[in-house]
Amino acid sequence: MFSLEKIVRPNIQQLKAYSSARDEFKGTAEVYLDANENPFGTLNRYPDPQQVTIKERLSVIKGVDKNQIFIGNGSDEVIDLAFRIFCNPGKDKALTFTPSYGMYHVSAAVNDVTLIELPLTEDFEIDKNSLEDYIKDENLKLIFICSPNNPTGNCFSKETIEFILDTFRGIVIIDEAYIDFSEKESFVSQLTNYPNLVVSQTFSKAWGLASVRVGVAYANSAIIELYNKVKPPYNVSALNQEAVLKKLDNLAEFEIEKNCILNEKEKLEKKLQEITFIKKVYPSEANFILIKVTNANEVYNQLVRQKIITRNRNNLVNNCIRITIGSEKENTKLIEALRELSVTPSEVENSL
Structure with missing residues (x-):
């Protein structure tokens, strides 16, 4: 048990x-002289x-x-x-x-x-x-x-x-x-x-x-x-x-933004599957997608040179890159860049 x-x-x-001091007094007062705070300013009081x-x-x-x-x-x-x-x-x-x-x-x-x-x-x-x-x-x-x-x-x-x-x-x-x-x-x-x-x-x-x-x-x-x-x-x-x-x-705004991300993820998943050097698009229940490519280091570095930053997870999952779901504009730029890449297989990929 x-x-x-x-x-x-x-x-x-x-x-x-x-x-x-704020633990010992709870409530509202007119004069606070208990916490050695500066009496001037708008951010001078300790938070709850x-x-x-x-x-x-x-x-x-x-x-x-x-x-x-x-x-x-x-x-x-x-x-x-x-x-x-x-x-x-x-x-x-x-x-x-x-x-x-x-x-x-x-x-x-x-x-x-x-x-x-x-x-x-x-x-x-x-x-x-x-x-x-x-x-x-x-x-x-x-x-x-x-x-x-x-x-x-x-x-x-x-x-x-x-x-x-x-x-x-x-x-x-x-x-x-x-x-x-x-x-x-x-x-x-x-x-x-x-x-x-x-x-x-x-x-x-x-x-x-x-x-x-x-x-x-x-x-x-x-x-x-x-x-x-x-x-x-x-x-x-x-x-x-x-x-x-x-x-x-503003819970309504939260739901709108979340659904926008989920819709963009669905579109991005489909477009990623069309790119030849992407071998697998793993199912995701998050705001990112893990993809397996022929050469993660090369893909990551080529994207960096185009000022697009993804997360190279090759050290954790062989030849995998994690892509955060961005805005529609950011995701479009990513797909356009990926379509233009020339990727050679890694030594690990060649040995399989």
Whole structure:
């Protein structure tokens, strides 16, 4: 049976969170002389450390209690704090699947935690059989599942993820950075069924606020309390909170922009399939497409020379490039450039 107390670092259990001036006084006053702020200016006051208004809005949109929501400085803070809360440096372990999002590896290294990276199958699925020996390890505290996955674009099966949630006695973090582009249901709906579940989402992708750096974690209130205990006191600026609230006030615009991206993706997929050196266009439930080409390095470099920047994922998936869905104008320029490229097969392609 899952026990949160057993997997939290002892020093975190005993930690007394920093109490800021804005934590100790809630409400509105005429004179603020409690936080050593400059009395002049328009940005002179500290922001709400608990981002209450954002949580209240998301609570309605997502159908969860506001005490089940953590607001972070990007979803990268959600990832990093998980290591800080649950993993003893130099002792505990985390697990993820490869290819996937690179920050799991970076955060594990920063926190001196061994990261086990299990390869996905040839069709980018999780091999449940490969998990058996690892999930029994009492030092394995975290499993990261990016779904839809980056850079492959696919969602993992609900049955496989539920198997992991049912059998693993640590924390399962489902990274849903791209879930708004997918037809699959978010695992936020499963929070009441799994006390070890954390769902990470972001305002960087479908919401168009990448420069704002605001991420979200959804979990049971006990886990959220731990996140709030460990986070810096003012981790999300007032300007960034205002930008998020402005977006949340206009859900119709959000849907229009998202549907525009999805329509452009459908058109781009068809045009990419017509180009001879593109060997495969992988199905995608995100705002990007992974393509397999005869020579990824050459394609990438030729596009760079035309001032078109894609993501060369050759180091993760052989001869593959990840293409973000842009505007209609940007996508048209990309296709025109690709049609003009002269690509020679790579040595790996020649050897197949």
